[in-house]
Amino acid sequence: MPNLKFPASIAPLFSLWLLAGCDTETPVEEATREGILLYASGAEPKGLDGQLTSGVSESKVLTSLFEGLCGDHPSEDNTMVPGAAASWEHNEDMTQWTFHLQPEGRWSDGKPVTTDDFLFSYRRMLNPRLAAQYAGMLHVIKNAQAYNQDQRGYLLCGLDEDFPTPWQELETINFRGNPDIENETLEKLKERGFDDLNTAEKRIWIEGRGLDRVDKPVLQSIRKDPSLFEWPEDIPEATRGLVLDRLIAHIDQGEPDLYEQAEVGIEAPDSHTLIITLGESVPYLPAMTRHTSWFPVPKHVVLEHGKIHERFTEWSELENIVGNGPFKLVEWRFNHYIEVERNPYYWDAENVGLNGIKFFPITNFYTETRAFLAGQLHTTYSLPSELLQWARKNHAQYLRVEPYVGTRYLRFNTRREGLDQMKVRQALSLALDRKKLCEYVFEGFEPAISMTPEMGNYEPPDVLEYDLDKAKKLLAEAGYAGGKGLPRYKILTTSINPSVEAVQEAFKQLGIGIDVEQKAFGPYVTAQHKGDYDIAMAGWIGDYPDPTTFLDMWTRGNGHNNTGWSSEEYESLLREATRISDPDERARTLAKAERILLKEAPIAPIAYYTRLY
Secondary structure, three states, X not given: OOOOOOOOOOHHHHHHHHHOOOOOOOHHHHHHHHOEEEEEOOOOOOOOOOOOOOOHHHHHHHHHHOOOOEEEOOOOOOOEEEOOEEEEEEOOOOOEEEEEEOOOOEOOOOOEOOHHHHHHHHHHHHOOOOOOOOHHHHOOEOOHHHHHOOOXXXXXXXXXXXXXXXXXXXXXXXXXXXXXXXXXXXXHHHHHOHHHOOHHHHHHHHHHHOHHHOOHHHHHHHHHOHHHOOOOOOOOHHHHHHHHHHHHHHHHOOOOOOHHHHOXXXXXXXXXXXXXXXXXXXXXXXXHOOOHHHOOOOHHHHOOOOOOOOOOOHHHOOOOOOOOOOEEEEEEEOOOEEEEEEOOOOOOHHHOOOOEEEEEOOOOHHHHHHHHHOOOOOEOOOOOHHHHHHHHHHOOOOOOEEEEEEEEEEEEOOOOOOOOOHHHHHHHHHOOOHHHHHHHOOOOOEEOOOOOOOEOOEOOOOOOOOOHHHHHHHHHHOXXXXXXXXXXXXXXXXXXXXXXXXXXXXXXXXXXXXXXXXOXXXXXXXXXXXXXXXXXXXXXXXXXXXXXXXXXXHOOOOOOOOOOOOOHHHHHHHHHHHOOOOHHHHHHHHHHHHHHHHHHOOEEEEEEEEEEO
């Protein structure tokens, strides 16, 4: 057993475990003999339906049970290896990719993995009623975003070749609503009921929601009184009526699923050939398919336990779950461990080197470190940064410090009083001394200059700075000098640690009071998704090797945004980048977009991750 030498300030946290004896065989020694990996996986998974979960802890388990089209290389992140697909190729401009599935691919119940499973999985992932938080990962597929966001005007009119007015003209109509009209305003109007609103209020309601999001009585009201809606001048009267008729007819039909009308770019000419057509050139598509959002789900099992759009049904529970990965689920003891064993039907079963894995959900990383040193884990999820120097001195043979493409940041709820003003958010960001935070709190991390770390040819804009005087000035300009008039905010987190305390102290310098609201990981994610928070400690790990994995998430309607913020100028630049073939020009355009994100500050990046474990 390693000699334990903890600093005096930390030792009390582990003192109870010092009583453990070391004479018997440790769990690690026993598991090693049996070919079982004892793996600390972070928080307790919210679930094992990979199309509905979004945490790293869930992904650790899911990647043992399921496999995407491409697999992970053991040491080279940019090298793609076969997964559920044996091979793949693309057209000249990389707007269409063809994947050939493994001939011997099987689910863990022995049934074949076919393209029908992938067609079903991607349709399910994009289904608007499923509300999958990671659906945006599939928006690169042709028309996938329009279907996923239920863009009815485009799907019912814009894709109809026989419609009298082309989409290039129709898209000037306000289908999606005006993001500048606050949700709080719309909710108050909704509470009163549309019929009880005066004419001006009805106009605000319709403008804020857009034609795609209003119900039948409102559409009928627009038909009776055209002044309620601001039509573009070049849209003919007949076209206006036809648009309203299409939207009303869709509601009358029970709002049927529009997947077929959307002509989403996924097709399968046979049971083992999958063709994915994209809306833009995506040279990194194989890397994207390694993410859990692209993993297939077993159609025959999902539909046995519910409909395609139903959330968290029994299909993904212990007694039912079926996967296509190297392992299968055999036990799940809540808040204790999850155990998987070899899947004999896996296409590459003979090369799987482990007999099984036990995942331990340990959220206290000090406890986790102690468990490792006591011989209870083969590997930890994370080493607290304040233990880095201690570990280097005492246990260098176990320590791993590796690059990790990710960013630690604060998420602001821009629907909250004060946080709805850009100058207040800017002031909060300016109050963060990122250099000192990384020196004393996030030890081993690098101070962030942007949301997106440097990758490939992308040079992130060097925008973030520490300037307390400027922060105080901006706060005064916003009408909150010395923090007076601002509410006392809560900072949402999964654990109370030095980083949270450091942020509290930083904002205290501005006269802003911050309380801590601690939640378990599942409720923490849910609170942000519902907008039930003020400020949240957050982190983002890149899902694929391109800046868009950090930038696309801040678009309107993206399941990871959750700030209430959006910018048409920002999204316009992101769209422009998709049409640029020159890599350097594309990178510069993305950097312009990121400048807008950082200027308007719905988030405050703090540090770039380094993985310590």
